[in-house]
Amino acid sequence: MTAKGLPKHAQRWTLSCDSGHALLALTGDWLGADAVVGPDEVAALLDHPGVTSLAFDSRTLGRWDSSLLLFLSELRRSAAARQVTVDDNGYPATARNLLSLLPSENPAAAPVAQRPSLASRIGRWCLDRGSGFEAETALFGALILRFAPALRGRTQMRWIDLLADMQNGGIRALPVVALVNILVGGIIAFLGAVQLKKFGADIYVADLVGIAIVRELGPVMTAVVMCGRTGGAYAAQIATMNGSEEIDALRAIGVRVNDYLVMPRAIALTGMMPLLYLYGSAVGIIGGFAVALLTLQVGPTVFFDEMRANLSTGEVVFGILKSVVFGLYIAIVSCRIGLAAGRSSADVGRAATSATVTGIVGVIFLDAAFALAAHALDF
């Protein structure tokens, strides 16, 4: 035995050796994790010079579980490696049957997947983005082609679905849109108030709030809220339907998925977004006014007169245009991601996350594009 003393499991067996024939007597209970013998210890068992065969004696063996099976199968493998013949007559009969189910050799290790290089991962990421964009463009085209027939009731879009989506993506979103916009309006007014007060230009807080909310923050904040609220829900809903074969069931009876699932969502969100924007902007301006009144004592008449003098109808139209584009974009991206999702529950989560993130990032990019376009057109 080794210098470290008796191995931990020595009490579970006794090994006797007689002119190359080893006999392993198994004793006691082999139960639980304590009875699991490490491969090194098993290999050390056969480290006797000249052993050519191994037999077992299980007459004093007590109760046992898979720890014994593991031990016997390790031993069989280690014996085979040393050309030691194993006589399995001494196994308990039930253990022999179970052992025959185990492979006698270690299963070949599965090839370790090579981690792709940085360049190929970047390339893959770009290609995925590209194919996502391509799919979104195709979906956009398909919706354009089917839009007029849908309004005339000639497609498989159901009005009841459209109304439900308008309620979900419109009326029910009012509280959160209001809350976010009122706070943003207040923050803008507060930031402006602190700076403008230094110059005695208190009154311009009205222009600041009006233009910032109507032109930029109203559409963007509303779209960001709707991305998280409705875009994520669309993607998760459609991905779940995909996983439970519900979309296959639609396709199997010849229902066009774009008409039935995507069209009502796209129409609802595109139609509701400008209304939510108008509502959100109005509430945001009220938030800004409240802060202006409290910090700068700017009265309502002065505030709204100043705002009206500098806020043109064009700004409102620009905001409406932006929110229409944002709504359509969010609906298309979320539905596309939901339809392309895999079939597991993890895929549903991934689809919801991906729809929210892609939607928000895309909205900011689109907003930047609008800003550049407006600048180029001197608007």
Added chain:
Amino acid sequence: MPDQNPPSLQVRALSVGYGTDVVQKNLSFDVKAGAIFAIMGASGCGKSTLLRSLMGLLRPSAGTVCFQGQDYWSAGIEERAKIGRRFGVLFQTSALWSDMTASENVALPLQMFTPLAAESIDALVQMKLSLVGLESGRTSKPSELSGGMAKRVGIARAISLDPDILFLDEPSTGLDPISGKRLDDLILELRDGFGVTVVMVSHELPSLLTICDDGIFLDAATHTMIAQGAPKDLKANSTDGQVSAFMHRGAPHVGP
């Protein structure tokens, strides 16, 4: 069933798979009109994949599927959708639309594809649900139904448009023996009453042996079909070790 009818499905040199991964290849068989046709084989050999290609959900990588003499996959989108309306499908998981009640699930295809008035649709829906023996739970959402009830609603939905051919993916898997037997009886009644052709994927030996009158046996190793015929004939006569083992639940086959 009369044999002089043209075959309902004609499959020729069909290969199915995902991407470059071929699951089954070189399949050729006919499904006679009015037959109850079984697709058999070990788990994972591609039965459901084949079924998806037959019912128009997965484009085959090669070969043709003709439904009543018309080549399905070379037809245009509109044409395919029209053929698809002659299909009834029961999915392995029933795949009921989860935001609708049982009745609404059966009603949707009728609302989509027939000009019927709401009252007529409702009468048809109630009749189909009675046919499949669903007496309670008609206004329940799918999540409130038991597995057996969901399968019944799934079949009622599959027969809502009176299809010419029914595709059933493991209809009785997961049901207790009595419900399984009732489902088998229902399939037979639908065939005998409406003359519908049935193509089913199943592992359930009792139902294969009692209701199927034709079928093919797919092999996972060679990726193709290795036997054809009625399950009970395959059980009695097959000399192939794998088919025989399947038909006898792995017990050694004694004598022909």
